[in-house]
Amino acid sequence: MIEKFDLILVGTGFASSFFLNTFLAKAKPTTRILVLERGRLDTHAWQVNNRRNTSQNPNDTFINTHPQKKWRFTPSFGGGSNCWWGVTPRMMPNDFRMQSAYGVGVDWPISYEELETFYARTEEMMSISGPDDGSPFPRSTPYPQPPHRFTDPDKVLKKAYPDLFFHLPTARASKSTPNRPRCCATGVCNLCPINAKFTVLHEMKHLYEDSRVTLILEAIVQTVETQAGVATGVSYLKNGVVSQAGADIVVLGGNAIFNPHILQRSHIRHPLLGKYLDEQIALKVTIDLDGLNNFQGSTSNTGHGYMLYDGEHRKEHAGCLIETWNTPNDLRIEQGKWQQRLILRIIYENLPNQQNYIKYDPNNPDLPETVYTGPSDYALKAMKKLPSILPGILGSLPIENLRIGDRPHSTEAHILGTTVMGHDPQTSVIDKHLIHHQVRNLLVLGSGAFPTVAPANPTLTISALSLWAAHHLLN
Ligand SMILES: Cc1cc2nc3c(=O)[nH]c(=O)nc-3n(C[C@H](O)[C@H](O)[C@H](O)COP(=O)(O)OP(=O)(O)OC[C@H]3O[C@@H](n4cnc5c(N)ncnc54)[C@H](O)[C@@H]3O)c2cc1C
Ligand code: SF4
Numbered sequence: 001m002i003e004k005f006d007l008i009l010v011g012t013g014f015a016s017s018f019f020l021n022t023f024l025a026k027a028k029p030t031t032r033i034l035v036l037e038r039g040r041l042d043t044h045a046w047q048v049n050n051r052r053n054t055s056q057n058p059n060d061t062f063i064n065t066h067p068q069k070k071w072r073f074t075p076s077f078g079g080g081s082n083c084w085w086g087v088t089p090r091m092m093p094n095d096f097r098m099q100s101a102y103g104v105g106v107d108w109p110i111s112y113e114e115l116e117t118f119y120a121r122t123e124e125m126m127s128i129s130g131p132d133d134g135s136p137f138p139r140s141t142p143y144p145q146p147p148h149r150f151t152d153p154d155k156v157l158k159k160a161y162p163d164l165f166f167h168l169p170t171a172r173a174s175k176s177t178p179n180r181p182r183c184c185a186t187g188v189c190n191l192c193p194i195n196a197k198f199t200v201l202h203e204m205k206h207l208y209e210d211s212r213v214t215l216i217l218e219a220i221v222q223t224v225e226t227q228a229g230v231a232t233g234v235s236y237l238k239n240g241v242v243s244q245a246g247a248d249i250v251v252l253g254g255n256a257i258f259n260p261h262i263l264q265r266s267h268i269r270h271p272l273l274g275k276y277l278d279e280q281i282a283l284k285v286t287i288d289l290d291g292l293n294n295f296q297g298s299t300s301n302t303g304h305g306y307m308l309y310d311g312e313h314r315k316e317h318a319g320c321l322i323e324t325w326n327t328p329n330d331l332r333i334e335q336g337k338w339q340q341r342l343i344l345r346i347i348y349e350n351l352p353n354q355q356n357y358i359k360y361d362p363n364n365p366d367l368p369e370t371v372y373t374g375p376s377d378y379a380l381k382a383m384k385k386l387p388s389i390l391p392g393i394l395g396s397l398p399i400e401n402l403r404i405g406d407r408p409h410s411t412e413a414h415i416l417g418t419t420v421m422g423h424d425p426q427t428s429v430i431d432k433h434l435i436h437h438q439v440r441n442l443l444v445l446g447s448g449a450f451p452t453v454a455p456a457n458p459t460l461t462i463s464a465l466s467l468w469a470a471h472h473l474l475n
Contacts, residue, residue, distance in 0.1 A: 034214050109423045170197075258368065275354045319349055
C-alpha cells in the first residue's frame, strides 16, 4: 500500500519553507503534508562547534564537470539558510523586463508590480533591516527593521549619490527580535555564532512540527511518479530502501541543481529542462583610503550602490550592484592606517546560456552533473570597462590606491536557471505560478525559475515567489 498525502514537498530550504508557510495557513485541519528532506537536522550548536553548516558533504551529492566553477549549497534541514549571509535586495522592476526595456535576455512572465506585496510579506517574515531614507525600488511598506549603521566611507558615498546609494537590506537583525539578538558585526555570517541572521532552523522549524506535517529526514527524492500527465507521488531513498508516497500535488524545492535532476530522472522531458544554469559574477575591489577610516558599520556589509545597475548601458553590457564591506579581516596592515581600507564587491548580472546545464547520466542516475562553459560576453564586457569608470564613480572618496581583482570569484553561491519560467510552454518549463507546463499538479520552486540573472542576490525573490505560488494555488 502506498501512503497517500494531499501534498508532497521536497526540501526544507527557503523555497519550500515559504511555500509551506502559506500553504499551512490556508490548509484544512485534516490536510496531510509529507516533507522529504535529504539532509539531517544539524543544530546551530552542532554547526558552530564543527565549524561547518552540514554533516553531509555537498560535493558528494553532485558531479562538477568543470571544478574551476564552484556551486555552493547546504544539503541539510533549512538548506542554504544555514550558510547564507542574509543580503536581501529586491530585484529592480526592469530586471523583470530585460527584453522589453533593453532588447537583451527575456522578459519574466511576472512583473515587479505583481510580486511587490509578496516581497513585502517576505521582508516582514525575515525581519529585514533596510533603508529608511528612500529605496532603489518602489515599496508599498517600510522595512520592518531600521537600517544598520553606515561606515564613514558609506556616508561619503551617500552624500555623493543620495538616490543611488542606500543601506544594504539584510536579514541580519539591526535590533533584537523576540527570537534573535542584534547583529554584532563580527563578519562570520555563514556560521553566525549568535543566531542574529534569519534561518529556517531558527524561525520556521515550527512549520515542520505542525500536526498536519510529516517530516522525513535523510530521504532523497529520486523521481516524481506520473500517470497520463498527472503527478501521482514520488519515490525516495531512505536507509538504502526505495519507498513510494502518493499525493494530489507534488512540489519540488530541492534547488536548481536537484529539481531538474529529479525531473530528468522521472522522464518528464522538456528541451530546456536543466538548461541555462548560471549565476552572477563578481569582482573584489580593494581601496586604500587617504586619511578616511572605515569599519564603523554595525554589520558585515553595509551599503548598496546602484550607480552602475540600471540604465541604457544594459543594452550593451551587464549592470552591476556595488556592495560595501565592513568585515575586520580586511584591515590594512600598515601602522596608523589599519582602518583606512575599503572593500567593494561588484556583482554583475549574466545572460543565461544553453551551454551551461545540468546533465543527467542514466548510467549514474543518482548524481546530477553540472556543465559550465563560462559567463556571458555581456557580463565580461562590463567587467572589462570597470577600471576606466570606477575611479570616476568613486571620485568623492579620498583614494590612495585602488586594486581591482584580476579574475571573478569562483562563485557567488547562487544557483539559477535550469527550470525556467515563462508564458510559452515551448520556451519555458514552468508557468508564472511555478506550475509545470505539462504536469499541472506539479510545482517547481526556487531560483531554477529565473529566466535571467539580475545583479541582485536571489533569495528574497525565491522566497517571495514561493509565497506567490502557494497563494495562487489555494485561491
Ligand atoms: C555561503 C553562502 C552565502 C549565501 N548568501 C546569500 C545572501 O546573502 N543572499 C542571498 O540572496 N542568497 C545567498 N546565498 C544563496 C542562498 O543560500 C540560496 O539562494 C538559497 O538557499 C536557495 O534556496 P532554495 O530553498 O531554493 O534551495 P536550498 O536552500 O538549497 O534548499 C534545498 C533543500 O532541498 C533539499 N534537497 C535537495 N534535493 C533533494 C532531494 N532529492 N530530496 C530531498 N531533499 C532534497 C536540500 O537538502 C535542501 O535542504 C548564499 C549561499 C551560500 C552557500
Ligand atoms: S555580522 Fe556577526 S552577528 Fe552579524 S550576522 Fe554576521 S556573524 Fe552574525
